[in-house]
Amino acid sequence: xxxxxxxxxxxxxxxxxxxxxxxxxxxxxxxxxxxxxxxxxxxxxxxxxxxxxxxxxxxxxxxxxxxxxxxxxxxxxxxxxxxxxxxxxxxxxxxxxxxxxxxxxxxxxxxxxxxxxxxxxxxxxxxxxxxxxxxxxxxxxxxxxxxxxxxxxxxxxxxxxxxxxxxxxxxxxxxxxxxxxxxxxxxxxxxxxxxxxxxxxxxxxxxxxxxxxxxxxxxxxxxxxxxxxxxxxxxxxxxxxxxxxxxxxxxxxxxxxxxxxxxxxxxxxxxxxxxxxxxxxxxxxxxxxxxxxxxxxxxxxxxxxxxxx
Numbered sequence: 508x509x510x511x512x513x514x515x516x517x518x519x520x521x522x523x524x525x526x527x528x529x530x531x532x533x534x535x536x537x538x539x540x541x542x543x544x545x546x547x548x549x550x551x552x553x554x555x556x557x558x559x560x561x562x563x564x565x566x567x568x569x570x571x572x573x574x575x576x577x578x579x580x581x582x583x584x585x586x587x588x589x590x591x592x593x594x595x596x597x598x599x600x601x602x603x604x605x606x607x608x609x610x611x612x613x614x615x616x617x618x619x620x621x622x623x624x625x626x627x628x629x630x631x632x633x634x635x636x637x638x639x640x641x642x643x644x645x646x647x648x649x650x651x652x653x654x655x656x657x658x659x660x661x662x663x664x665x666x667x668x669x670x671x672x673x674x675x676x677x678x679x680x681x682x683x684x685x686x687x688x689x690x691x692x693x694x695x696x697x698x699x700x701x702x703x704x705x706x707x708x709x710x711x712x713x714x715x716x717x718x719x720x721x722x723x724x725x726x727x728x729x730x731x732x733x734x735x736x737x738x739x740x741x742x743x744x745x746x747x748x749x750x751x752x753x754x755x756x757x758x759x760x761x762x763x764x765x766x767x768x769x770x771x772x773x774x775x776x777x778x779x780x781x782x783x784x785x786x787x788x789x790x791x792x793x794x795x796x797x798x799x800x801x802x803x804x805x806x807x808x809x810x811x812x813x814x815x816x
Contacts, residue, residue, distance in 0.1 A: 688705045729814065
């Protein structure tokens with residue numbers, strides 16, 4: 508499969524307004540963004556062939572094992588670390604005139620994004636999320652596109668905002684055996700990395716947890732509880748694409764939970780439970796046709812059977 512990706516990489520010397528203290532001559536000038544990878548040796552240039560004085564955030568750069576001033580207006584930073592980030596400036600000796608200002612940012616190029624996709628709103632949308640490990644430490648953008656089949660046109664997986672780590676595909680073709688392939692490309696000033704994530708919509712169905720769970724006593728019934736809940740609001744058509752449900756419950760102080768089901772209805776009478784005891788209940792949902800996976804468990808709700816006054 509051939510993917511065409513256009514990357515707008517930030518160049519390592521892009522003029523930008525300075526924000527820190529100006530040089531002794533009061534000149535603000537422009538900052539030149541420079542990026543470096545953690546643990547590497549970095550070279551800052553002053554664009555002059557003469558000796559200069561270097562400052563970082565307005566303070567003289569002291570010669571050390573990690574910072575060495577070289578001839579021709581260069582400053583060598585060994586084994587770059589986050590502590591070396593800042594606004595560097597080079598100055599004429601004696602006059603202090605600012606010759607160049609550099610904002611240095613240190614981080615990592617992105618690794619391949621770890622992607623997962625789930626159809627929580629089947630059949631309307633597929634929601635995809637991703638993480639970067641380790642975190643680059645630099646502003647990172649994501650290019651997100653997908654195709655449905657080798658010859659299909661590339662489309663955008665829509666992100667909720669710039670730099671977001673999620674996107675949504677909304678034109679799902681039901682029961683297609685042709686896989687979708689999502690392309691997530693992470694881009695920052697130090698590089699880019701791409702992950703291709705193939706999926707078939709029905710295989711990644713995973714509803715959100717059921718909502719509105721209620722655990723109520725039944726008048727006159729000391730060994731029963733009434734459970735009621737609703738399909739997740741993100742599941743758009745429960746009447747056409749029904750769900751089935753598991754119930755997990757446990758008595759207060761018991762070591763083990765008990766799981767029963769699945770059941771098709773959105774209510775259930777729990778029987779044979781201990782009178783006067785508090786019981787904790789949760790519900791999970793899955794597509795009725797058994798595609799995909801069960802949802803996470805709903806928040807735990809507690810109740811006590813009816814007690815005669």
